[in-house]
Amino acid sequence: MVWLKQIRRKQTNSRFPQIFIISIGFLLILIGKADVTAVRYMQGGVVEAVAPLYSLLTVPVNSMETLFEGVQTVASLRTEAKRLELENERLRKWQTVAETLEVENRQLRTVLGAVIPQEWNAVTARVIVVPGGNFTHSMIVEHGAENKILRGSAVVTAEGLVGYVISSGKYYSRILLLSDVNARIPVILSDSSWPGLAVGKNGLTLELDFLPAESQPSPNETIVTSGHGGLLPAGIPVGRVTSITKEQVLVTPIVELRKLSFVTILSRKFVPEFLPEPELSDTLYSPLTEQKKERLFEGLNIREILQ
Amino acid sequence: MIQSQTKLSINKFHAGFSQRFLIFGFGILIVLFEIALAKWSLFFTATPILSLCYIFTILLLRPQFMSVTTIILLALLFELLGGDMLGVRITAFYIAAVVVQKQIGSNENDDFISNWANFSLICFGFVLFRLLVFVSLYLIIPNLSILAFQIGITILVFPIIFVTISVLFSIFEPPTHQVD
Numbered sequence: 481m482v483w484l485k486q487i488r489r490k491q492t493n494s495r496f497p498q499i500f501i502i503s504i505g506f507l508l509i510l511i512g513k514a515d516v517t518a519v520r521y522m523q524g525g526v527v528e529a530v531a532p533l534y535s536l537l538t539v540p541v542n543s544m545e546t547l548f549e550g551v552q553t554v555a556s557l558r559t560e561a562k563r564l565e566l567e568n569e570r571l572r573k574w575q576t577v578a579e580t581l582e583v584e585n586r587q588l589r590t591v592l593g594a595v596i597p598q599e600w601n602a603v604t605a606r607v608i609v610v611p612g613g614n615f616t617h618s619m620i621v622e623h624g625a626e627n628k629i630l631r632g633s634a635v636v637t638a639e640g641l642v643g644y645v646i647s648s649g650k651y652y653s654r655i656l657l658l659s660d661v662n663a664r665i666p667v668i669l670s671d672s673s674w675p676g677l678a679v680g681k682n683g684l685t686l687e688l689d690f691l692p693a694e695s696q697p698s699p700n701e702t703i704v705t706s707g708h709g710g711l712l713p714a715g716i717p718v719g720r721v722t723s724i725t726k727e728q729v730l731v732t733p734i735v736e737l738r739k740l741s742f743v744t745i746l747s748r749k750f751v752p753e754f755l756p757e758p759e760l761s762d763t764l765y766s767p768l769t770e771q772k773k774e775r776l777f778e779g780l781n782i783r784e785i786l787q
Numbered sequence: 788m789i790q791s792q793t794k795l796s797i798n799k800f801h802a803g804f805s806q807r808f809l810i811f812g813f814g815i816l817i818v819l820f821e822i823a824l825a826k827w828s829l830f831f832t833a834t835p836i837l838s839l840c841y842i843f844t845i846l847l848l849r850p851q852f853m854s855v856t857t858i859i860l861l862a863l864l865f866e867l868l869g870g871d872m873l874g875v876r877i878t879a880f881y882i883a884a885v886v887v888q889k890q891i892g893s894n895e896n897d898d899f900i901s902n903w904a905n906f907s908l909i910c911f912g913f914v915l916f917r918l919l920v921f922v923s924l925y926l927i928i929p930n931l932s933i934l935a936f937q938i939g940i941t942i943l944v945f946p947i948i949f950v951t952i953s954v955l956f957s958i959f960e961p962p963t964h965q966v967d
Binding site: 498504506507509510511519522526527530538541544545607609610611614616617618620654681682683737739 | 816819820821822823824825826827828830831832833834855859864866867868869870871872873874875877878881882885917918920921924925927929930933934937
């Protein structure tokens with residue numbers, strides 16, 4: 481009996497560190513989920529320290545990709561040439577259309593008195609780290625607080641919205657892609673102007689939530705940012721409606737997220753009064769306080785909504 | 788006599804520490820390379836899990852060089868740099884390491900094919916664990932085809948890493964049993 485007890489005690493002793501480490505792991509999961517500020521700072525610190533070394537390591541990967549692309553290009557050179565000829569012809573037609581529309585647009589602006597928004601700064605940044613796993617869709621770009629890039633700044637390319645900045649160090653920033661499960665982008669349907677929320681699903685498509693029941697999105701309809709909340713500028717293309725069922729409306733992002741090399745980060749020149757300074761406050765995403773009487777996006781203020 | 792024994796044990800400790808440190812340093816490079824692979828559009832959100840291949844191989848070939856600290860630090864580095872869910876990879880790696888040490892590592896006579904099959908199971912379990920945590924945290928199922936691709940590509944890459952590390956060990960380590 482004594483030897484049996486000893487064996488049991490030995491087993492218990494050897495299992496304790498394992499259980500302890502696994503418990504620590506689960507504790508970290510909870511801390512990470514709670515989005516503790518200290519963890520964010522730690523992440524920022526590690527990124528600042530390791531990112532320069534990482535930049536060096538991307539060189540061989542880029543070379544490998546270029547090599548493979550080169551081999552593919554040579555193989556399909558003739559088909560490519562024909563395709564390019566056709567595309568060139570099509571683009572010339574589009575150029576003529578675009579020039580005509582540009583003139584028309586300018587004339588309409590003068591008629592309507594619309595002003596091109598001047599309050600946004602644009603910084604072009606190189607993408608360093610892109611998501612390697614399907615559980616988190618975020619990336620790291622060059623430039624941080626030193627270039628006045630703040631948390632919440634919109635990230636775009638020439639095609640449309642990529643995501644927004646979730647943390648910004650001195651020289652590097654982390655961007656949450658719009659395909660991430662945590663991304664919520666206020667949008668409107670471009671044809672009918674019904675508002676909705678584009679929600680990431682950690683996949684190739686986004687889901688359009690909170691659409692009013694009477695809205696009828698059509699296939700291939702473009703959705704653009706609504707500007708609601710004041711964080712993102714209005715009118716940036718987000719995606720196209722690709723699937724409409726009773727349960728859900730799916731949207732494919734306009735930007736090809738797999739091929740991002742450079743992005744443009746838009747940040748406000750002046751932070752409006754209703755939007756707290758992101759770096760100074762952690763209450764960026766909290767509801768507006770009642771005593772502030774600024775107008776909200778639908779022309780109502782909080783007091784009117786509550787009434 | 789005692790002094791010489793103490794000196795010998797200190798030398799052994801230093802040699803073991805430097806070897807472990809080398810394994811850790813090489814592991815950091817593997818982790819960074821794994822993250823870098825995502826820039827290749829083919830591997831966007833589905834890079835082969837090189838760090839798991841590395842840890843598994845070292846645990847099979849030279850388990851004494853792969854400490855718990857190394858495993859935890861490598862996982863933590865990936866989580867912080869890659870923006871992954873904090874703690875999930877650490878827990879998954881540790882559980883995988885315990886399973887390898889307890890179940891697979893004891894069968895020294897396993898050939899490469901059985902090691903490969905065991906690794907496939909570990910890899911599947913690793914991704915499944917992360918999927919379960921993700922689903923329980925966000926109540927949403929991510930794109931499973933991407934996960935399947937990631938598992939597949941990792942299993943395909945494993946032999947390359949296994950053979951490379953085996954060759955490196957055979958080059959850099961002197962033979963242990965010398966015939967006089």
